[in-house]
Amino acid sequence: MIGALLAQRARRDGRQLSMWVVGTAAMAGLGYVGVVSSFATEQERAALLAAALANPVILLFRGLPSGAEEATFIIFLIFPWLAILASMMSLFLAVRHTRGDEEEGRGELVAATPAGRTLPVIATAAHGIIANSALALLTAAAFVAVGLDPAGSLIAGGAAAAVGVTFLGVGLLAAQLMRTSRGANALSVWIMLTTFLICGFGNAIGTPSDDLTRMESSWLTWLSPFGWGENVRAFSDNLLWPLLLCLALGGVLSATAILMASRRDLGESFVAERLGRASATPALSTSTGLAWRLARGGALGWAIGGFLVGVLATTLATVVEEIGAENPSVQEMINQIAGVGDVDQATLTTFFTMLGVLAACAGVQVICRARQEETRGTAEIVLAAPLARVRWLSGYLVVAFVVVLIVVGAAFVGAAMGIASQDSSWHLMRDALVTGSGQAVAAFVFAVTTALIFTLTPRLTIPLGWALIAFATVLGLFGPVFGLPDWLVHLSPIGVAPIVSGDEIDARGLWWLAGAVIVGALAALSLMRQRELAPAE
Known part of the structure; x- marks a missing residue:
């Protein structure tokens, strides 16, 4: 049954997910071209990093500095945007196949089959993981294609996808909480933007290295999935354990959403809709x-x-x-x-x-x-x-x-x-x-x-x-x-x-x-x- 649900989702989402995945990979590859043409020497890259650390407001919209090497500098410039694309793909996918299907009547049809109420949520979680895996592999392939280290490329793509898995869980949970897909999408996007800014502020108040090319995150960064993804430090430290935090949180949120789906009536939500006015306005x-x-x-x-x-x-x-x-x-x-x-x-x-x-x-x-x-x-x-x-x-x-x-x-x-x-x-x-x-x-x-x-x-x-x-x-x-x-x-x-x-x-x-x-x-x-x-x- 879960295979049939996954096949149905693949047919519906083939074009949309292809655009998300290919677009993310294209940004990774084009990011390399842009960096090489604009910051050709290590001195230029080091100067920009020093300026960014001296004016931390810039770090609100960039990644975590990990050195002036070409590959680490590319991650500093574009990783947050790769993670945002993965996150938006994931949360929209989660809401579309759960709360969105309930609104349009498809959820009731599927629930009337042996799939019940929880299997569609499980299938959506699996579908999201597969989509993020494809995004990780294609993004890594784009980095490798421009000549970057394969191991670091795979970790960079995996870090963006791991953040996406976290927000897959956020979207699944929001779909259980909110009564409409519009409300679930709005809640998910605001959570994403808030955690993005928390990560940026955490980086901005971190501790710079003596040569002003590397920043150690403050504790605030560790409250955000974007911070976990950035602290992987692809092409530099290549740490894997921060990815486990993203995957673990995504798993916990998804499991909670599955449990909540089994406890509520189809079409209902855990957050009640606000009562309307007794009479309409003119x-x-x-x-x-x-x-x-x-x-x-x-x-x-x-x-x-x-x-x-x-x-x-x-x-x-x-x-x-x-x-x-x-x-x-x-x-x-x-x-x-x-x-x-x-x-x-x-x-x-x-x-x-x-x-x-x-x-x-x-x-x-x-x-x-x-x-x-x-x-x-x-x-x-x-x-x-x-x-x-x-x-x-x-x-x-x-x-x-x-x-x-x-x-x-x-x-x-x-x-x-x-x-x-x-x-x-x-x-x-x-x-x-x-x-x-x-x-x-x-x-x-x-x-x-x-x-x-x-x-x-x-x-x-x-x-x-x-x-x-x-x-x-x-x-x-x-x-x-x-x-x-x-x-x-x-x-x-x-x-x-x-x-x-x-x-x-x-x-x-x-x-x-x-x-x-x-x-x-x-x-x-x-x-x-x-x-x-x-x-x-």
């Missing part, structure tokens, strides 16, 4: 108001992220300028990403490119919510009223645009507060307004593209919508560092959004981005008029 009398009600919780989370990006964009400019004066390679790398020469502007542009990714995620999430409403049958109830399908989808598009503007607006507030706290020049606020507005238009492109996918191939809405963001992020944010040609980088909307260079505003791809938004929105609404509701598979 806003819920419209389909757009309903779409906003469904999206507002996620909008708040993305807005918090946008605010933090805005703060960092302006407060770290001085730090980066100091580092760039000592190590020109750092300034060169920032300028490659940003496309401008001024350090302050380049730093702000780099962070606001990340803002474009956050805003795009927020907009795509809203459109994906329309697909979820369709598969759960609630959209059919709404459309049974005198409401045209075009108007229904347009409500989600409007809300997606509003959410994007909220996220970007929160970044503007954060940027202003950062400037005020640093007593910096307010010319950066103009740069923030121009760059942020451009990234908002880029985020609109992702929203309308996902809406177009929703009308053409509804079943691919969620996987393809998120995959486009991941692909565009690699091209637009990391492409210049990886040495990709400009024409390829400019295929990403976030990579071709307007920027400020000196005193001039460079519109870059603003007009084709705006045109894509208009044409995409009109095409999606026109096609929605012609298609019927499409249930889940």
